[in-house]
Amino acid sequence: MRTPASASVPDHVPPELVRDIDPWALIGAAGLSGHARAAAFHEEFPPVFFATRLGFMPGCWVPRRDEELRAILQDTQTFSSAGLTGFSAMIGESWPLIPLEIDPPDHAAYRLLLNPLFTPGRVAALEADMRLLCRELISGVQAGGVFDFDAGFARRFPILIFLRLMGWPVSEAPRFTTWVRTLVKGQDLGEVAATARQICDYLRDQIARRRAAPSDDFVSYILSCRIEDRRLTDDEIIGVCFLIFIAGLDTVTSALAFQFAHLARRPEDQDRLRRRPDLVPEAVEELLRAYSIVNMRRLVTGDVEVAGARMKAGDFVLISTELANLDPEAFPAPTEVDFERENKRHMAFSYGPHRCLGSHLARRELAVALEEWLQGAPPFTLEDEDAITLRASGVFGLEGVLLRFGGAA
Amino acid sequence: MRVVIQRERCQGHARCAAVAPDLYPLDDLGFIATDGFAVPPGSRKDAERGARACPERAVSIVEDALQGKTA
Numbered sequence: 001m002r003t004p005a006s007a008s009v010p011d012h013v014p015p016e017l018v019r020d021i022d023p024w025a026l027i028g029a030a031g032l033s034g035h036a037r038a039a040a041f042h043e044e045f046p047p048v049f050f051a052t053r054l055g056f057m058p059g060c061w062v063p064r065r066d067e068e069l070r071a072i073l074q075d076t077q078t079f080s081s082a083g084l085t086g087f088s089a090m091i092g093e094s095w096p097l098i099p100l101e102i103d104p105p106d107h108a109a110y111r112l113l114l115n116p117l118f119t120p121g122r123v124a125a126l127e128a129d130m131r132l133l134c135r136e137l138i139s140g141v142q143a144g145g146v147f148d149f150d151a152g153f154a155r156r157f158p159i160l161i162f163l164r165l166m167g168w169p170v171s172e173a174p175r176f177t178t179w180v181r182t183l184v185k186g187q188d189l190g191e192v193a194a195t196a197r198q199i200c201d202y203l204r205d206q207i208a209r210r211r212a213a214p215s216d217d218f219v220s221y222i223l224s225c226r227i228e229d230r231r232l233t234d235d236e237i238i239g240v241c242f243l244i245f246i247a248g249l250d251t252v253t254s255a256l257a258f259q260f261a262h263l264a265r266r267p268e269d270q271d272r273l274r275r276r277p278d279l280v281p282e283a284v285e286e287l288l289r290a291y292s293i294v295n296m297r298r299l300v301t302g303d304v305e306v307a308g309a310r311m312k313a314g315d316f317v318l319i320s321t322e323l324a325n326l327d328p329e330a331f332p333a334p335t336e337v338d339f340e341r342e343n344k345r346h347m348a349f350s351y352g353p354h355r356c357l358g359s360h361l362a363r364r365e366l367a368v369a370l371e372e373w374l375q376g377a378p379p380f381t382l383e384d385e386d387a388i389t390l391r392a393s394g395v396f397g398l399e400g401v402l403l404r405f406g407g408a409a
Numbered sequence: 410m411r412v413v414i415q416r417e418r419c420q421g422h423a424r425c426a427a428v429a430p431d432l433y434p435l436d437d438l439g440f441i442a443t444d445g446f447a448v449p450p451g452s453r454k455d456a457e458r459g460a461r462a463c464p465e466r467a468v469s470i471v472e473d474a475l476q477g478k479t480a
Contacts (some may be wrong), residue, residue, distance in 0.1 A: 074465070115438045120423050281427070297438070343462045344424070355420040360439060 008059035010311050013050045022053040023062060023318065028258025028392035031384060032261065035291055039326040039335050041099055048309035050317070055393050056189045060297060060316035061309060064323040066330040066347065068307050072298060072317060073352035079298035079317060081354060085185070090193035091200060098239035102248075104353050108190035109227045110240070114357055117165075117218070123360045130161055130365060134372040141377045143380025149260055150401050152279075158252035158365050165361075166244065168206075180249040186397040203241045220245065251294065252362050256353070256362050256369060257398040259284075262337060264382040264403055269337065274374045281337045284366045289346035290337050292321040293396040296350070305334075306370065319345050320395070378407040411471045412456050413445040418467035425459035425468055433459050433468075441467070 009018055023041070037271055041064050048068065052059040063069050072079045072086050081101050088095045096102055099110040116122070141147050155177050163170045179195050186192040216219040222240050225232055234361035257288070263270050273283055300315040311317070325346045326334040349356035356362070382388070383402035391397050412432070419441045425433035425442075432455055437443040448456045448470075460468040 070464075088479055118437045119437065120426075120435065121437065143419065342461070343426075345462065349422070349464075351420070353420060355422060356466075360423065 001225040004294045008052055009050060010312065010315060012310060012351060017046060017309055018050045018052065020046060020052045023051050023320070024055050024392040025053075027322075027396070028390050030161070032251055032265075032388050032398070033106065033388040033389050034392060034396065035258075035322060035326060036335050038048075038320070038322045039230045039328075041323060042326065042328055043335075046309075047307040049378075050309075053101075054297075054316075054318060055187060056296075057079065058316065060318045061306075061308075061311060061324070062318045062320065064327065065307070066324040066327040069347065071304075071320065071353045072306065073350060073354070075137065075349075076353060077302055078304050080301050081296075081298060084299060084316075087192075088200075090189070093200075095235035095239040095242075097243040098236060099357075100237075100354060101182045107353055110236075111353070111357070113222075113227070113242075115238070117221075118337050118361055120356050120360045123364045126161065126165065126361075127364060129164070130157075130368045131158060131372060132156060132385040133370055135226070135376060138372060138376045141405055143378050143405055145405055146383050147380075149402045149403050150257060153257040153369075154253045154260075154401075155353060158256070159249055161365060162239050162252075162361075165218075166248065167215065167219070169244075175259075176249055177253070180246050181397070183246055184250055185391045185393050185397055187391075187393065193310070199242065199245060200238065203238060204243060207237055207241065208339045243387075245269055247358060250397075251358075252365050253289065254293050254395050254397040255362070255366060257401045258396075259366065259370070260373070260380075261382060261388070261401050262287060262291060262368070262401065264380050265385075266337070266399075267379060267381070270374060270379055272339070273370065277371055277375070279339050280367050280370050281363075282344070282376075283370060284363060285346065286337055286339050286341055287364070288348040289325045289331065289341075290335070290345075292325045292348045294321045294348070294350070295319065295392075295394055295396070297362060301387075315324075318338070319350070319381045321350065332363040380405050410446045410456070410473055411451060412448060412460065413469050413471050414441055414443060414468045415469075416441060416444060418465045420465055421476055422464050424462040425465060428462045429455040429459040432450055 022293050027034045029036050047065050048061055048063045051062050054060050080103050085097055099107050137153050142153055159177055160170055179199050182195040183192055210219040210223055222237055273279055296319040298317045300311045300313055302313050304311050330333050331343055349359040380403040383404040388398055388400045415464045418472050421439045422452040423435055426435045432452055
């Protein structure tokens with residue numbers, strides 16, 4: 001059911017800046033060419049325009065250039081993150097996701113508790129484990145055969161590493177990934193709300209168990225944390241646990257599918273990295289840029305003008321990492337993947353105080369996956385490109401990525 | 410030639426250290442651990458790569474002539 005365009009356009013938005021589109025629907029409909037479709041926004045639309053729809057959410061401003069998006073993310077006073085995912089409101093509760101939906105200055109105290117868990121050093125210590133797991137999963141590949149990359153690798157590798165790191169039960173991986181996938185990619189509000197309830201109930205049960213019998217896992221760590229000599233409240237604890245749970249269980253999975261789909265379609269890029277494994281860290285950055293997957297929103301707190309667009313308090317703004325990273329003013333020939341591109345300042349992990357807490361973990365996992373696949377498996381192509389679909393929402397994802405491997409069957 | 414860092418802008422991306430680990434020290438949490446430094450001879454290119462890598466634009470390069478005037 002579609003609301004009339006006029007219903008979701010505030011009065012102060014001039015008609016010449018209104019576009020009666022849902023950016024996610026346009027990008028999603030393009031399938032494997034979704035990022036090329038997003039790149040075309042830079043030719044079609046003004047620097048800031050108002051889209052009348054965004055999935056099941058109301059219309060919002062869409063800044064498409066890197067420069068404005070960076071300025072918005074660095075100005076947390078004018079562009080607030082409070083309450084923007086709405087997961088707790090969907091189930092009749094009112095806790096924010098912490099620290100994602102907390103604005104500075106309060107944000108810093110929470111971030112301080114979490115930063116030590118995902119430092120470059122801590123992540124580097126996991127590398128040997130990552131390689132072992134990668135090799136085990138890749139051993140299922142047969143020369144000449146077809147491999148379900150999503151089910152056989154992308155849904156397992158980063159998720160098993162994350163669950164071990166957090167001390168959540170690895171045996172629950174299938175249930176957890178299905179929950180989180182529905183939560184961040186679901187197109188039906190009722191389904192998303194029911195899933196938010198299930199995750200919340202599960203986490204509350206875990207919290208109660210760890211309160212009774214602490215262990216050395218993440219929940220116990222959060223229960224032991226203090227901010228200025230006080231323990232966290234129940235709402236703070238569920239807010240932190242819920243965020244970490246959903247943040248770690250889908251993003252790298254989704255990124256892997258896009259990156260491997262690219263390599264499958266570009267044998268010359270595979271060859272290059274097989275011959276030059278030293279380029280892998282740069283390749284990871286370039287693939288993160290060219291295939292960014294995260295979209296967020298911000299809420300305008302006071303009158304402000306952005307690239308000629310006059311915004312008012314209460315307006316929503318889409319923060320689209322793929323639009324910034326495909327901005328031709330920042331990245332010439334943005335749809336070309338060039339591992340040695342000079343500008344590596346992409347915003348795949350966002351800018352500003354909400355910079356992705358797990359970015360070091362994600363980068364390491366993506367680099368290890370690339371290295372292990374390119375050294376440990378034969379060259380691959382995509383099996384049945386036409387069956388691949390793109391779901392564009394808060395975290396973009398590809399479904400149906402099957403890889404066909406070269407060599408004798 | 411000097412590197413000048415606005416530490417309050419650092420958000421812990423750690424990209425400067427990823428491209429030039431010998432020049433850009435990080436603290437235990439992955440944030441930049443210096444306000445700046447004189448670039449050692451022969452490290453100019455690495456210093457520039459580190460500055461260009463910062464997503465927050467926290468790292469800038471100051472040429473010595475300019476620095477002489479502002480000192």
